[in-house]
Amino acid sequence: MPVSVEIPIEKWNGKVREVTLGATAAEGGTRHHTVTVGGANTLPFLAFEGQIPNPPRVALEVRTASPKEEWSQPLVRAWGDVLADPVAWAKAAEGAGADLIVLQLTANDSAGQRMTAAQARRTLRNVLQATGLPLLVFGTGQVELDSELLVAVAEEGVGERLVLGPCEEKTYRTIVAAALAHGHLVVSRTPMDVNLAKQLTILIHDMGMPLERIIMDPTTGALGYGIEYGYSVMERLRLAALQGDTMTQQPMIVTPGEEAWRTKEARAGEGVPAAWGDWETRAINWEAMTAAALIESGADIVVMRHPTAVARVKRMINELMPA
Numbered sequence: 001m002p003v004s005v006e007i008p009i010e011k012w013n014g015k016v017r018e019v020t021l022g023a024t025a026a027e028g029g030t031r032h033h034t035v036t037v038g039g040a041n042t043l044p045f046l047a048f049e050g051q052i053p054n055p056p057r058v059a060l061e062v063r064t065a066s067p068k069e070e071w072s073q074p075l076v077r078a079w080g081d082v083l084a085d086p087v088a089w090a091k092a093a094e095g096a097g098a099d100l101i102v103l104q105l106t107a108n109d110s111a112g113q114r115m116t117a118a119q120a121r122r123t124l125r126n127v128l129q130a131t132g133l134p135l136l137v138f139g140t141g142q143v144e145l146d147s148e149l150l151v152a153v154a155e156e157g158v159g160e161r162l163v164l165g166p167c168e169e170k171t172y173r174t175i176v177a178a179a180l181a182h183g184h185l186v187v188s189r190t191p192m193d194v195n196l197a198k199q200l201t202i203l204i205h206d207m208g209m210p211l212e213r214i215i216m217d218p219t220t221g222a223l224g225y226g227i228e229y230g231y232s233v234m235e236r237l238r239l240a241a242l243q244g245d246t247m248t249q250q251p252m253i254v255t256p257g258e259e260a261w262r263t264k265e266a267r268a269g270e271g272v273p274a275a276w277g278d279w280e281t282r283a284i285n286w287e288a289m290t291a292a293a294l295i296e297s298g299a300d301i302v303v304m305r306h307p308t309a310v311a312r313v314k315r316m317i318n319e320l321m322p323a
Helices: 072-086 086-093 117-130 142-158 173-180 192-208 228-240 257-259 277-298 307-320
Strands: 020-021 036-038 057-063 100-104 135-138 165-169 187-188 214-217 301-304
Touching: 057 086, 057 307, 072 086, 072 307, 086 100, 086 117, 086 192, 086 301, 100 117, 117 135, 117 142, 117 192, 142 173, 165 173, 165 214, 165 277, 173 187, 173 192, 187 192, 192 214, 192 228, 228 277, 257 301, 277 301, 277 307
Parallel strands: 057 100, 057 301, 100 135, 135 165, 165 187, 187 214
Antiparallel strands: 020 036
C-alpha cells in the first residue's frame, strides 16, 4: 500500500534585499539594461520553499593595465591581445557572456607610470562607451591612491549607478561620500567574519547610504585554500538574513576568479604530479568549482576571469534556477 510522505518546508521571516546595478537612458545613464540581484526569501535554488526572483550573476574582471606578466599562462592565452586594452577587453567580456563588468583599477598604467585621476576618468568613459553592461569599479588597494581615483571615477560616472569599492575599514568614508554625492552604490568588504561584515554595513548605512545601495563582500578563499571557512561565513550571513536580521540582508559578492587563479594548481604547469592532469583544464576547473560552491553558499555575484569557466557556471545557474 503506497504511503504518502509530506516533505517538510522551511519558512523564513526575512529575505535578501534587492539591489539594482546600472542605469538606462530613461534613468539618466547609458546602460542597455540594469541588473537586479537579491530578493530571495529562501536558500540558494530551493525554489520549492520560497521565491528566487533574480538569479546569481557572473561578472568578468577587466583591468586598466595588462596583467600579462602577472597572470597564469592559460588565462593570458584565453584573452590574448585584448589584455592590453581595457576597452577591447570589456567588449570581449560582454561577448563571453558576462552579466556585469568589474573595472579593476591598477596602481600603474600600461606604460608603468602611476595611474592618475585623469586616466581613470578617461578609461571609465571609454569602457562605458564600449559595453552596455552595468559596471563595478574596484580600487587598487592603495588607500591614498584609491581616495583620488575612486572620487574621480564617481564624478565621471554620474548617472550610471556604478558600484564603487571595495569599502574597507580604512577607505569606506571617502568611497561612501563619493558614492553618495554622485548617486552610486558601494561594495563593503571585510575579512571572513559575520560580525565584521554586519558592522561595516552599519557604519556605511550610518553615513546615509541607503541599504538598497550596499552590496556585501565577506571575502573567501579558493577551493582547497580556505573556501570551507568562507562558505560557512556566507552561509551564516544568509541564514541570519532569512531569519530577519536586517543588517545581514545585503546581496553578497565574492571574487572566485582572483582567488582560484592565485593557487598553485592554477599557476603551475611544470614540476607538479602527473596525476594533476592538463594545466589548462585543471585551472579552469579550479575557478569553476570555486565559483559554483560560493553560489551555493549564497553569493549573488561572482567575479570571474576565464571565459570557459564563466560559461560553465552560467550553465549551472540556468539549470538550477526555477523555470
